[in-house]
Amino acid sequence: MLAAPAPGRAAEEISSCPLDFWYVKPDKPPRTAPGTPSSISADEVQAEGKEWVEFRGNVEYRRGTDRITTEHLRYHKPTDTLEATGTVNFENAARERIQTASLKLKIEDEIGETGVSRYNFGLIPARGESRKIEFLGPGITRLHDVSYTTCPEGQDSWFLKARQLDIDKNDQLGRARGVRIEFMDVPVFYLPYIYFPIGNQRQSGVLPPRIGHSSTFGSYLEIPYYLNLAPNYDDTFTARYMTQRGLMLRNEFRYMTQNSEGSFSLEGLPHDQMANEERYAGYYHHRQKLNPDWSTTIDLRGVSDKQYLADFGDHISITSQTHLPTNAELVYRGSRWTFTTRVSSFETIDTTIPVADKPYQRLPQLTLGLQPGGVKNGWQPHFDGEWVNFDRRNTTLTGFRTTARPALSFPLSNAWGHFIPKAGAHYTSYNLNNAPDPAPSLARGFASLDTGLAFVRNTRYWGQSYQQTLEPRLYYLYVPARDQNHLPVFDTALADFNFDGLFRENRFTGGDRIGDANHLTLAVTSRFLDDRDGHERLRLSLGQIFYYADQTVGLPNGIGVDNRNDSDLVGEMILWMSGHWHTRLSAQYDQRSDRAQKESITFQYQPDRRRIVNLGYRFVRDQVGQSDISVEWPIAGRWTARGRSLYSFRDDRNLESYLGAEYNACCWAARAYAYRRYDDTRGAVNGIHFEFQLVGLSKYGKVPESPLSQSLFSFPSPAGAPPE
DSSP states (O other): OBOOOOTTHHHHHTTTSOTTTSOOOOSSOSSOOTTOOEEEEOSEEEEETTTEEEEEEEEEEEETTEEEEEEEEEEETTTTEEEEEEEEEEEOTTOEEEEEEEEEEETTTTEEEESSEEEEETTTTEEEEEEEEEEESTTEEEEEEEEEEOSOTTOOOEEEEEEEEEEETTTTEEEEEEEEEEETTEEEEEEEEEEEESSSSOOOEEOOOEEEEETTTEEEEEEEEEEEEETTEEEEEEEEEETTTEEEEEEEEEEEOSSEEEEEEEEEEEEETTTTEEEEEEEEEEEEEOSSSEEEEEEEEEESSTTHHHHHOOSHHHHTOOEEEEEEEEEEEOSSEEEEEEEEEEEEOOTTSOGGGSOOEEEEEEEEEEOOOSOSSSOEEEEEEEEEEEEOTTOSOEEEEEEEEEEEEOOEEETTEEEEEEEEEEEEEEEEESOSSSSOEEEEEEEEEEEEEOEEEEEEETTEEEEEEEEEEEEEEEEOOOOOTTSOOSSOEEOOOSTGGGGOSOSEESSSOOOOEEEEEEEEEEEEEETTTOOEEEEEEEEEEEESSOOOOOOGGGTTOOOSSBOOEEEEEEEEETTTEEEEEEEEEETTTTEEEEEEEEEEEEEETTEEEEEEEEEETTTEEEEEEEEEEEOSTTEEEEEEEEEETTTTEEEEEEEEEEEEOSSEEEEEEEEEEEETTTEEEEEEEEEEEETTTEEESOOSHHHHHHHSOOOOOOTTOOOO
16 A cells, blocks of 8 residues: 655645646535436437436536536436436536546446546546446446546656556545556556555555665665554554665654644664664654643653764764753743753763763752743842752762742833843752762852833835834843852853843853853844834844953853953844845954954845755854855756755865755656765765655655755744744
8 A cells, every 4th residue: 555645745746737637626515415406408308118218419417516418318217327328528516527438327326337438536636547437336436447647638657557446535545456557658566456545634554665875874775654543643664674784673653632742763773784783763752731831741862872873864963963862841831930840861872972071960850930020110020940960870979959049120111221120149059979068059149230222213225214223232240259169060061152142140051150240231233124014124233241350250171261351242133134035144253353253144045935045154263164055946847956065164074965856747756865974983974865756646755855954944033024
């Protein structure tokens, strides 16, 4: 059996086909209701006794939405049966059309047969020829010595030819015996029996195979079998044979209930011929809404060895992973309070990573948070708290950490500005194992003042009227310094420095460091709002921190300590042009060295779902210098090209390249894509995949969306911008 394609995909596949071929939903029901009266008109009418009536010349039979035209028709009143000869044409509201030389039909029971026929089933849609067509009851048609295709008239690219084909519109299935599939008049498959979907309903059966070649496992053939177990759960079992590795077996079970959804995947090689061992990978995901406020999520991952993802992954975001996270959490989200209890760990699959650099497990972690209310002008309480047990194998320093950060603010805001004073405290305490001081603690108060104004003017640029804002902002933060070198570092790192980071209360992430601060942030933002629709078209932001005291709190090796009088300048620009053009630029500039420290540029043009161009560049001094270009675009005729290049200027090589092409001929499609990525162990890794699809019969392969969809990044939508 060939299983059904995913619902929703069919609309895309038929979009390039002639519109008169494909089914259009009729205004009237596609099936005539039982008991509907019949009418017959003709040039001549003659009764044959009491039972038969003969009609000749321009005969037209109508019954509801059913219509038959012919030159000669006989009607048998006792059995409600008609017999038509000559050039017989039958059609109904579902755009089912049959042309034949003879037709016998018991009208009410929908039982009968034709002679040699040409047919066009617009509801499927499909067409072809048959030596004989039998009507076996409502919705069931049997065709003998039949040719069947979903290609429109004039395009005979492929045919399913069968000794017998049953079309069951009740079960949405086609069942064929003695099958030969021809492509471009060349037989490509011989099968004794198949059944296939004639609609978008899911069906159990063999999914089309996939073939390809990779330098890590050789040539392969992959055959999946799909089980439609119930409307809310299914299972897919896949066998993949690789010439260099052997047989891989994979199973994926998916389920969905009214309040939950999840999947379980397990794959493995009983014997990897190259590694000479058993290898496997598994994943389990579950998400459930317990009630309007409570929910739970479980994510479990695991692999047998560090090389598994590198050997069998086809994208750099997969093959470059060094840690696999496992997480289970129970979450409460009320109107203002949030509570989370979580258990999380990491499987370090790169054995070269030293123990000291491996992440700690959280067994467990409890968090509690209070968000500000909706009052614009008045007292607002804040609270963030955490209790967590850090554990790690083969290490001596473990233990519990408790953090609490209560605060109180009094925001005053209106259309022209805001004034928000805030004060609070950071508290951290530990209960450690194997430490000189088993119970260190730290408490620091903090105070901040966030003020800003908003000026608006009307202006015109490029013949268009805009409202331009000018929004200066001052943010002062004070946190007294205290030596924290005696405290452990479980999960803390220096936060990324960007425009939003200018207003961060702690320059560190995690709870092991409370960054001392005595500084003032000066920033300004200008927005351009389109007068026509109020959407934001351009945003320009620039800011800098001015330090009144040296920073003394840092991580080991002095990370996070800055003794300068001011920070680097950070800026951001977001351009949201009409016509689907989007650009975002962010930069960090060191005035003392007159050099950029970080740059990020993304440009996107996306006029519709099938056309997208992304250009990106990312630079971090002494660390990263990469360009990222990805394209998906229809080219000549029915061709679509897809490609991506991730290039490292520091390494002077492509980290990943992807090139694919698709030819869509309406009723069939062929796709090929090749990739090349760089692996630190193997060097260049290459692969090529081929996929073929007969639209309406089944899909011989999957659309190559996996590598490309991960490559085509989406553009962040500015506030007020129209949706994509």
